[in-house]
Amino acid sequence: MSFESSRIAQLKRMQNRKQYSVKEYIEGIRQGNTQLLSKAITLVESSKPEHHALAQKIVEGCMPYSGNSIRIGITGVPGVGKSTFIEAFGTHAIKQNHKLAVLAIDPSSQVTKGSILGDKTRMLELSANKNAFIRPSPSTGALGGVANATRESIILCEAAGFDVIFVETVGVGQSETMVHSMVDFFLLLMLAGAGDELQGIKRGIMEMADTIAINKADGDNIKKAKLARREYANAIHLFPPTKSGWIPKVETCSAIEHSGMDKIWETIDAYKRHTTANGYFNKKRAKQASEWMHATLLEFLKSSFYNNTDVQSLLKEIETQVTAGQINPFQAASQLFDSYKKD
Numbered sequence: 001m002s003f004e005s006s007r008i009a010q011l012k013r014m015q016n017r018k019q020y021s022v023k024e025y026i027e028g029i030r031q032g033n034t035q036l037l038s039k040a041i042t043l044v045e046s047s048k049p050e051h052h053a054l055a056q057k058i059v060e061g062c063m064p065y066s067g068n069s070i071r072i073g074i075t076g077v078p079g080v081g082k083s084t085f086i087e088a089f090g091t092h093a094i095k096q097n098h099k100l101a102v103l104a105i106d107p108s109s110q111v112t113k114g115s116i117l118g119d120k121t122r123m124l125e126l127s128a129n130k131n132a133f134i135r136p137s138p139s140t141g142a143l144g145g146v147a148n149a150t151r152e153s154i155i156l157c158e159a160a161g162f163d164v165i166f167v168e169t170v171g172v173g174q175s176e177t178m179v180h181s182m183v184d185f186f187l188l189l190m191l192a193g194a195g196d197e198l199q200g201i202k203r204g205i206m207e208m209a210d211t212i213a214i215n216k217a218d219g220d221n222i223k224k225a226k227l228a229r230r231e232y233a234n235a236i237h238l239f240p241p242t243k244s245g246w247i248p249k250v251e252t253c254s255a256i257e258h259s260g261m262d263k264i265w266e267t268i269d270a271y272k273r274h275t276t277a278n279g280y281f282n283k284k285r286a287k288q289a290s291e292w293m294h295a296t297l298l299e300f301l302k303s304s305f306y307n308n309t310d311v312q313s314l315l316k317e318i319e320t321q322v323t324a325g326q327i328n329p330f331q332a333a334s335q336l337f338d339s340y341k342k343d
């Protein structure tokens with residue numbers, strides 16, 4: 001490394017370590033500075049209490065500048081083509097003059113401690129686009145929980161001027177409900193002819209979808225995809241009516257060939273018009289705000305409980321008694337809770 005490049009690397013490291021004030025964060029984010037946006041999201045996802053306190057202040061400061069976006073949840077089993085689709089659909093959105101942020105929730109990262117979603121290397125074209133911001137999924141350990149970290153990241157991205165937010169999740173059942181509770185529109189990607197059981201998609205997830213897109217409708221697969229589209233459209237009519245009054249749509253697309261993207265985008269536009277006109281769009285966001293409050297409250301209670309000194313001094317001993325079968329779990333929990341309430 002030459003003297004010049006090592007000097008630049010050193011300056012970069014110093015810049016990275018620089019401690020920013022809450023005001024600098026908020027101003028930087030509002031100006032669309034993605035480096036500060038990334039740093040703020042890292043704070044939101046941190047397991048350190050001091051980071052979390054700073055993150056809370058930044059999120060609060062950004063809150064008045066948030067909300068002006070369409071939040072789209074995207075799910076489907078591994079292999080259905082989510083990252084290829086996000087690349088194609090995201091590029092389409094950017095061509096319509098939107099700024100796109102891609103966030104991810106990955107329940108498996110709690111087990112593997114790795115990230116299989118939102119990985120930059122999977123979306124090469126998008127990650128090189130200055131109007132796109134791609135954030136890998138938070139690993140386990142976010143102080144306020146993974147769901148709250150994602151909610152807060154949405155706020156930060158919106159304050160930074162991103163007006164289309166994708167929240168990607170893997171279709172295995174746990175995270176869909178979580179994502180559904182933080183987005184305006186829920187898109188389910190499926191494949192033709194794989195059978196619902198094979199695709200591991202539970203009926204409950206299909207019922208949450210505002211649109212089902214049958215991906216890989218290309219080559220020999222086009223006919224099968226069209227057939228599947230009719231079958232799913234028929235199945236949807238048997239579902240209970242949605243609260244939004246919106247009848248979920250079924251479309252076909254090919255993420256690899258970038259086809260069908262305009263149709264899906266139009267569907268989202270139509271959904272937004274429909275739910276804005278009947279008041280559901282705002283009602284849903286208001287309900288989500290109240291859910292967020294409850295989720296945050298639960299996190300506060302949990303950390304207050306586990307940080308309580310009386311609880312901490314009792315916990316180990318009572319845990320040992322439970323595993324030894326000396327007291328039952330309910331009695332144990334009651335004892336711990338009583339010692340917490342005493343304070």
Ligand code: GDP
Binds near residue numbers: 215216256
């Ligand atoms: P993910 O696991 O859901 O994110 O799926 P990927 O985007 O990684 O795609 C899985 C595989 O399906 C890859 O080999 C892709 O090239 C392929 N694939 C994705 N979309 C399409 C499509 O529209 N048509 C075809 N033929 N293959 C696709």
